[in-house]
Amino acid sequence: MDADPLLAQLFTGRDRELMPHLSVDCTIFGFHEGQLKLLLLRWKHLSAWSLPGGFVRRDEPLDSAAARVLRERTGLDHVFLRQFHAFGGVDRGEAALIPAFEAMGVEPPKDHWIVSRIVSVAYLALVDVAKVELSPDAWSDECRWWDLNDRPTLLFDHDAITALALETLRAQLDYLPLAANLLPQKFTMPELQRLYETVLGTSLDRRNFQKRMLDQGFIARLEERKTGGAHRSPYLYRFTRSRGRSAPIRRN
Amino acid sequence: MDADPLLAQLFTGRDRELMPHLSVDCTIFGFHEGQLKLLLLRWKHLSAWSLPGGFVRRDEPLDSAAARVLRERTGLDHVFLRQFHAFGGVDRGEAALIPAFEAMGVEPPKDHWIVSRIVSVAYLALVDVAKVELSPDAWSDECRWWDLNDRPTLLFDHDAITALALETLRAQLDYLPLAANLLPQKFTMPELQRLYETVLGTSLDRRNFQKRMLDQGFIARLEERKTGGAHRSPYLYRFTRSRGRSAPIRRN
């Protein structure tokens, strides 16, 4: 098989433009039809899945590298994207790449940093599924949403990364207006509640939930109602705080 | 001036044992005489201060590198130490090192990674000041505790690192038994309260504070009392949860 020219360059010069031994990985969450979704890539020739990731250019801040990865896979920019952990184990499974490179006709030099050790800084992204336009990267032949509960086992240490991302999301969901990033601009109260229930893995009381949300002050009710449902039409709401950014923590 | 042989080797081979462009920095907090302390190093020939840090060996996990830095500066092991952020800006002030190297008689090759760009993973450590035995590293001539409020301006981006470390500490103080790591085994309730007040920057009600702490279940009262004070002798308490380890999060 012919080597992809871009990939072949990776070991003949292009790697010099990159920060060696360093990468970013993005756990990109979405919410659709009452289910939490995770964006995954399928590697060419491996038929196995991983988180979207990429290398860091020598003149590129870490955060910008993560934003670039997110933009290239989803077309989105200026959405919630936040670093949550650096994964720096000695063996994170980089060797799994070697057969993939060989199948692509690329011969990585022995002990090249790409197939030896990579420290990866992991980012958590929250996006509106409806706005995403998916596109795989040079290493993968498919890019799609997976239901979080049906997701396949991932390459490298990406299962651990995903687990910590989910833990981080759960821990911050109730005191940051994170839901604003996962829902469309206008949404109904039951939709918001189902998002909370899905992320937290619990069931909540409708009335108390609504009260809490409104008391919180993050959301405001619109005069519109959602039509077409087979029952009483629910009100629409919107988030009032700027999306993404953090909020107050009060003490004592 | 003669070059320190260890430092000279840094650009003649020893750098090959290290992960290029990568370092760890430790914000090591202590508590003594009612004040929150930060451990700082003074750089030779620069007379300026920075956080303790170090490079990561090629066969060394990130967490181990941080633990090694902590051990080498304080003699402590198995204490609270947790990664909290990766600082990955393009220019974090690495160039400040060049005059220091020159004064030490070491000539860094132009564009060597050590003086161009370094991504640093920052760790937060909490230690019992009484157990610490300080020792500077090869780059510094002094290692000492600073009162957090009197601390000097730091080199590189270490002021930003310190600020985020403090923010992290504040945010987690009330739901993790972090204080266990900053106090001796036995302590009085007023001591614990002063620690909280110092870290949070607020003043707290004695009675409510005591009630909260005991309801929390982290601490238990001993039958001993502290003698020697000029007033009613306070009870001693101890933490019941295991010290040192962080809470639920550990990965890679």
Added chain:
DNA sequence: CGCCATTATGTACGCAAGACACAATGAGCT
């Protein structure tokens, strides 16, 4: 032996969260 700063402990109030009930609506059916 009384003074006084400090510690130990108890009580009252307010607010927010949780448990729970009932009215209103909109589509589809007969």
Added chain:
DNA sequence: AGCTCATTGTGTCTTGCGTACATAATGGCG
């Protein structure tokens, strides 16, 4: 048109936690 019924909108009561505040107990000191 009127009934059914799942779903949404709204109110009340209770409980528990955090906060405000007051009083008794100690131990050294003059």
